[in-house]
Amino acid sequence: MTAIGFIGLGNMGLPMSLNLIKAGHQVTGFDLNADAVQSFAAAGGHVAADAASAAQAGEVVITMLPAGAQVRQVYSESILPSVKDALLMDCSTIDVDTAREVAAMAAAAGMEMLDAPVSGGTGGAEAGTLTFMVGGSDASFAAAKPYFDIMGATIVHTGGVGNGQAAKICNNMILAISMIGVAEAFTMGERLGVDAQTLFDITSTSSGQCWAINTYCPVPGPVPGSPANRDFKAGFTAAMMLKDLRLSQDAAKSSDTASPLGSEAEKLFSEFVDGGNGSYDFSAIIRMIAAR
Numbered sequence: 001m002t003a004i005g006f007i008g009l010g011n012m013g014l015p016m017s018l019n020l021i022k023a024g025h026q027v028t029g030f031d032l033n034a035d036a037v038q039s040f041a042a043a044g045g046h047v048a049a050d051a052a053s054a055a056q057a058g059e060v061v062i063t064m065l066p067a068g069a070q071v072r073q074v075y076s077e078s079i080l081p082s083v084k085d086a087l088l089m090d091c092s093t094i095d096v097d098t099a100r101e102v103a104a105m106a107a108a109a110g111m112e113m114l115d116a117p118v119s120g121g122t123g124g125a126e127a128g129t130l131t132f133m134v135g136g137s138d139a140s141f142a143a144a145k146p147y148f149d150i151m152g153a154t155i156v157h158t159g160g161v162g163n164g165q166a167a168k169i170c171n172n173m174i175l176a177i178s179m180i181g182v183a184e185a186f187t188m189g190e191r192l193g194v195d196a197q198t199l200f201d202i203t204s205t206s207s208g209q210c211w212a213i214n215t216y217c218p219v220p221g222p223v224p225g226s227p228a229n230r231d232f233k234a235g236f237t238a239a240m241m242l243k244d245l246r247l248s249q250d251a252a253k254s255s256d257t258a259s260p261l262g263s264e265a266e267k268l269f270s271e272f273v274d275g276g277n278g279s280y281d282f283s284a285i286i287r288m289i290a291a292r
Contacts, residue, residue: 001025004147005058007051007074008092009036012118013064015125016091016151018043023150028057051078060087060147067243068098075102080109088113089144091132093169095247096162097254099135103161112140115161117168118152121235129153133171135164169251172244176265176282179212183286186219190290197222218283232284239278242269 002025006017009031021027021044028046030053031037041047048054051074055061061079065071071092079088088106090099090113099115106113114136124130130152134141141157148155158167185208189199200222204214217223227235245266252259272288 002147003057003059004028005048005054005056005061005086006030006045006064007054007062007078008064009033009040010064010066011122012125013091014039015122016062016064016130017045019125019128019151020147021045025147025150028054030054052082055079055086056082058083058086060089060144062147063090063092065090065092065094067092068094072098072102075105075113080105080111083111084109086111087140087143089116089147090114091116091118093117093244093247094165096165096169096251099165100162103136112136113161114140114144115164116144116148117164119168119171120152123235124153125151132156133158133164133167135159135161135166165247166251169244169248172241173248173259173262173265175212176241176245176269177261178210179216179218179283180265180268180285180289182210182212183218183283183289186217187286187290190219196220212283216283218286227281227283228286232281232287234279234281236282237278238269238273238280238282238284241282242266242273242278245269 004020004025004027006027006029009017009029014036017027017029028048029040030048030051037047055078063071063074071090071094088111103113114134116132116134118130118132120130128151131154132148132152133156135158145155158164186196196219200217203209216226218228220228227233248262249266272285277284
């Protein structure tokens, strides 16, 4: 049994922390949301009064926070002043520069922070099948892997600190672009008189196949588990996809990388979210495309 401090018990952090509890670890958690804290406590979690107390309680400290500003603040104000020797793992999706800055702060305090963003949505968090993209030293990765294995199914060491974030935003830029293409194709197919199931049967087994079709097809019917069959209740919200696309475009600029399709995807998701659709699954963008 390991004592783990878990800061950030949101839609992703809560089920991740509960999987650690189920595996027999002692998890002390903190979140500003009272309902999340109540659910955490009901599952056997130990509730901390604040982020610093959660960090102090752990040999391992995991953060799962909304953005880089929160990660920097929690590390500078709560974790680093309170912890002297712990394995630090940030599973938030943030910008590469902030991940590396916070890691440098941790290194100055004598500790290493792994940046370990995830892919797989809330379903993957609940099932313990997330993909972790982990940046950090070989030694720290090896020490952290048993905990990642509890929360995820695919654990990839991407190289140095910050590379986890870089891999995550590249992956999600591909996903956004492919989902828009799938949405356009299925909308066009419908208008040309091709049945959605027929188009799925073809595209899911030929050169057009991709995750956005085979696993997350944005029309009702072909993939029973896709959000399209439950009024686009989110597994991964459009607002979160827009956040990742903005991170990808910031990285494109800082690395002097041309990204015309990523840029256009950001514009389309911005329009969709600004239209009041941020809480829907990102695949619901087919509704905006179909309405044009």
